[in-house]
Amino acid sequence: FLFKDVGIQISESFEKKVKANRDSLQNNFIRCILNYDFRLSKIRKRAIQHSISKDIKNIASRLIMNRVEIKDIGDKEKRWRADDKKLKNSILKNSLTQKLEKLAKDYPFVTEAFVFNHQGGLLSTLKMTSDFDQSDEEKFQILKEFKEFSIRNISNIYFDESSNSFEVGIYIRLHDTKGRFAGGLYIGADINKLISFYKLN
Numbered sequence: 001f002l003f004k005d006v007g008i009q010i011s012e013s014f015e016k017k018v019k020a021n022r023d024s025l026q027n028n029f030i031r032c033i034l035n036y037d038f039r040l041s042k043i044r045k046r047a048i049q050h051s052i053s054k055d056i057k058n059i060a061s062r063l064i065m066n067r068v069e070i071k072d073i074g075d076k077e078k079r080w081r082a083d084d085k086k087l088k089n090s091i092l093k094n095s096l097t098q099k100l101e102k103l104a105k106d107y108p109f110v111t112e113a114f115v116f117n118h119q120g121g122l123l124s125t126l127k128m129t130s131d132f133d134q135s136d137e138e139k140f141q142i143l144k145e146f147k148e149f150s151i152r153n154i155s156n157i158y159f160d161e162s163s164n165s166f167e168v169g170i171y172i173r174l175h176d177t178k179g180r181f182a183g184g185l186y187i188g189a190d191i192n193k194l195i196s197f198y199k200l201n
Helices: 013-020 023-035 041-062 073-081 085-092 095-105 139-144 191-197
Strands: 110-117 124-126 158-160 165-175 181-190
Touching: 013 023, 023 158, 041 095, 041 165, 041 181, 073 085, 085 124, 095 110, 095 124, 110 165, 139 165, 165 191, 181 191
Parallel strands: none
Antiparallel strands: 110 124, 110 181, 158 165, 165 181
């Protein structure tokens, strides 16, 4: 069973009892965990923040970049959603994405990562995102408003279907060479691998 690693065991007798096969049980389970709000306490978030803060500074310093202006973000958002291959390849295969790939190799808990500019437009991504325009997302607003990395930069736990793992989102503010807000980096982190990597209790 796909979710036996979270302690769920499905027997044949259980299937017969509920009159459902494993596929329908699995689909119902996914629906439940996608809608469940896995809250992290402030204490737990502070423990994560304290453990990763040094690496956050290192990552941000490796991604110092020029402020890139993106024209017609709304149009690019429509093209992105319409599966414009040319646009998607320009994001998935550019030099910044290659830099992200190298960076992710140093941190085995990273399941996804993408960079957006100071307007919220997507600059690079390790895997396909649903949106090109990130400006209406909470992570963008947090990074634009607050300079310091704190517990607000760590999301609650959520289940990611594409990686089949429970994750937290980590929001990292990026600057240009003059120290101005240049955009942000979003990291999706497998919570179990994160805990293991930093030896958190």
